[in-house]
Amino acid sequence: MRATFTADGEVLVVTGGANGIGAAAARAYAEAGGTPVVLDVAPSAELAAAGIEQHEVDVADRDAVFAAVATVVERHGRVDGLIAGAAVQPRTPIAEMDPQEWRHTLAVNLDGVVWAVQAALPHLRAQASGSIVVFASGLAHMGRAEASAYAASKGALIAFAKSLAAEVAADRVRVNVLFPGVIDTPQFRAANSGSERAHWTGTTGIGDPVDVVGPLLFLLSEAASMTGSTLSRDRAFSATDTARGADA
Template identity: 40%
Template sequence: MGGDGGAVNDFDGLVAAVTGGASGIGLATARLLAGRGAVVYALDLDPEVPEPLRGLRTDVADDASVRAALAELTAETGRLDVLVANAGIGAQGDVAAADDAEWLRVLDVNVVGVARVVRAALPHLRRSPSAAVVTTGSIAAHAGLPQRAVYSASKGAVHALTLAMAADHLREGVRFNAVAPGTADTPWVGRLLASAPDPVAERAALEARQPHGRLVAAEEVAAAIAHLASPLSGSTTGTVLAVDGGMHGLRLRPEP
């Protein structure tokens, strides 16, 4: 039985890399994949992670750093089967609030960062019998959320990039999918709430925005990522899986 309490060890013998794997959704994903049998490396600017996870300092905005981390990983393991391109940064404000430097900073991490990691991983993934890449998108790519112009643009690009990569590499045996979380209970959202004039009211507003009435748990997003990455999902590619309490697809009537 798997370390998650019920699943088979569908990742037995596989090696996974999770960018942004030392906190939030990334850490929850790394723990889940390890619990289901994978050898998991957390690629992070601050790679302090609990055993059995292995940490590698990685800056996804620096191509040399990405290549060095993947070279070290594959030198130790001889393979790479699963890549979770999860690292990202947030941004607040409307289209006029960010200067060019802010636009380039967010896109460099959230979009080009995905491309850098995938580009460096592809030679190894092509040799895997169970190659899978999962990117972390967002409900912000679908819904027009206020004060999220730069962030929304970056996540829309992640969704489009994921589908393009799925088409390009399908016949090489590499699957690409994305998750699109709603507002998740992560350290970044915690900092956002702490900076609000009324953190309690802001949290209530974020919870009410999602039809199921609460924030999404990092572990729920991790479970969706594991599903998409699993060898058991070999016919699933080119999809964006919403994990948002129904925010993207549902239109509930107001409660009486």
């Protein structure tokens, strides 16, 4: 995809950016002239080969997140955007979920966003500009059997982002929530069985990570004069038999 937004001289931190949507965003941001820096628990060889800076960070570790963001500011002098995307999506019946798994899911998906926001915010505030994007999921509204921890974390993120947007609006920092749609990524493949995947891959609606680049670059750009908003990107639901009325 050709980048149509410019990010000349700007710096973006992408948590969970070694794969999937975050990796596509990092590549597109570099193509748009900016410097993306990925914080991920498992850095990617492909991104390294593409010359994209990565730091091995578990976002649940607040000190590690702060240290990585401090290094980014030391090296590049600024932070203009944060895509807080690191997430895990276990599929476990609630009766079988042990406290560690519940805690880990919220520690990565929710706490990890909070730590990244806290680390980046002073720099965004100092510049009196900046954009934070967090990912929700359709599961926050619809729910899904055996995905309660993930769905709960995403629902909480919507409320968190709305509150954060109100808190930092006066500092000209924008905070928005993106529903990316159903996207074929490592997380999608891990969280869906073969038949569940077939439901989506059998339609024209499932997306590739690059399909989310446009909404992300838009939300990062000044063209998105919005905050506290949710942008719901869909194609998969609208392209399924259900949406066409086959079940009616």
